[in-house]
Structure formats: C-alpha cells, structure tokens
Amino acid sequence: MRILVLGDRGMLGSDLCRLLAASHEVTGADIDDFDLTSFSDCRSIVAERDPEAVINAAAYTNVDACETDRDRCFQVNAEGVGHLARICRERGALLVHFSTDYVFDGTKGTPYEEDDPCRPVSAYGSSKHLGECRLLEEGPEFLLVRTAWLYGLNGKNFVETILAKAKREKVLRVVDDQVGSPTCTTDLAAAVKILVEGGRRGIFHVTNRGTCSWYRFAEKILALSGMKDVDLSPMTSEELGRPAHRPAWSVLSTRKFTGATGKTLRFWQVALEDYLRSRREPAGD
C-alpha cells in the first residue's frame, strides 16, 4: 500500500514509518514540509505523494500550552483534521487519525468504550474532540484510533522527563490522582499496522494493558532504571497546579480492538522495560 505518514518526526509518526516501511511504500512529512492548518499545503502534499492511505500523527500535543495558545491548537487539532478528511474523501484515500483519552472527563469509573459520550475538560481535549467531529462530518473512509499516555524514542515524554529530573534533583513529587494506561509508541504502531492491514474501519481504543497513576508510573521507571537513591513521593493535581485540567480516570477499554484482531497489547510494565532497554542500546542499522 502507498502510505503517507504525517508528523513523521514525532514519537508515534517515526515508529509508524519505520514499522510500515518493511511491507509498504511509505513516505513521511512534517512541519517543515507542510502546515496542517493550511488547506492548500495539505492538498499539495497529498497530491504530490498520491497515497492510498494518509496516516495523520501530526498534532499540537502540548496539553498545557493548548490552554493559552487555543487558536493554534484548534487550527491544528480540529480544522487541520477537517482539511485532511475532505482531501481524503475527494481522492478516495483512507484516513487514519489519532485521538486521545482526554476527550473524556474521567468520571465514568469503568473503562471508556468507543461510543461513550465525549466530555473533554481541557482545550487540548476539546480540540481533539472537534477534530474527531470534523473527520466524521467530512466522511472519508477512516480509522480513528484513540490512545493514551504515549512515550517513544523520538520525542518529549513522561519517561524521559522523570529520568532527567531524577538525575538532576534526587527528590521528586508526582501526581497520584490521575490514572491511565501508559502506552509505548512501538506497540501502538504495531497495533495500527494490524488494523490497517486487516482493513478495519471506524473507531478503536488502543493502549498497553493495565493501569496506573503517574506516581506509580514514575515509581516503575525509577525501579527498572536502578535509580534507588531518588526520594519519590505522591502529590495531588491541585498541588501541582498545571494550567490544563486532566481527567482523573481515563482508562480506555480495548475490548473492541481485541475482538476485531484477536490481539491484546502487552502490560505497560513489560513494554516499559523493553523501552528502557532499547533507549540504552545504540541504534543498529
């Protein structure tokens, strides 16, 4: 399949390119090549590459910055998706797009299903939800994958932040009142490959298995990295006082993914151990 991956320098986009290139004709593009907020840029890049599938991993992903940079955040995460959806519909191409657990308010108390109502509590969550709406309004052939708490080798993420802080500060406080499912981008990319190659369409929730708070996630990162001399303690979201609200319990049900593919992603602790090993090893050819 001829595939165009947008956001190919990002965490998920770079892993998707690497994985899909083994069995497909893959090209990538990022902010230096086109701007998602420009309809003509989107139309030109898609016309130039002529893909059968566009995979959009480009997004405005800084959740706190979205609160103050609302216009840009909505332009990228909502209107930009509308541009791609329209272009894909007109060309008859498949659009694969990503959304987030932050489209939910985190009060349900059991894992969110694909058709649960969205009630975002932040600008980022609202912009991603509007992006989903734009996609559905335009009505291309689509696969929409909601995921959560991503970390990967090519981008800023919680694992890297904790490791860097632990080296510098030796005393860490991490929020313990937000629960989700940490997800490794290599595992997510593999799941997307299965969905695309299986001809799946519609909305799917995909995360690594299991749940934890950011505090428990940090505890595991430090333990697996042998950083025993760090003084880690829990704090509340209110104490941290970040600009954006986050859902308290935004676990996604992956039952539909498992039913459709027969697969379940690994427990997050196992994926994390692998990630920490691979970031220590120099990249081979």
Ligand SMILES: NC(=O)c1ccc[n+]([C@@H]2O[C@H](COP(=O)([O-])OP(=O)(O)OC[C@H]3O[C@@H](n4cnc5c(N)ncnc54)[C@H](OP(=O)(O)O)[C@@H]3O)[C@@H](O)[C@H]2O)c1
């Ligand atoms: N990260 C998470 O924890 C998380 C959780 C749930 C869902 N998701 C979703 O998963 C997808 C992938 O996330 P990610 O964390 O892998 O993203 P990422 O690492 O932030 O990569 C996104 C890429 O998109 C580029 N980009 C930003 N604005 C653009 C624009 N206007 N035009 C073209 N390119 C633009 C970015 O460039 P710059 O770096 O120069 O801005 C970056 O290279 C996104 O849809 C995100 O919303 C992420």
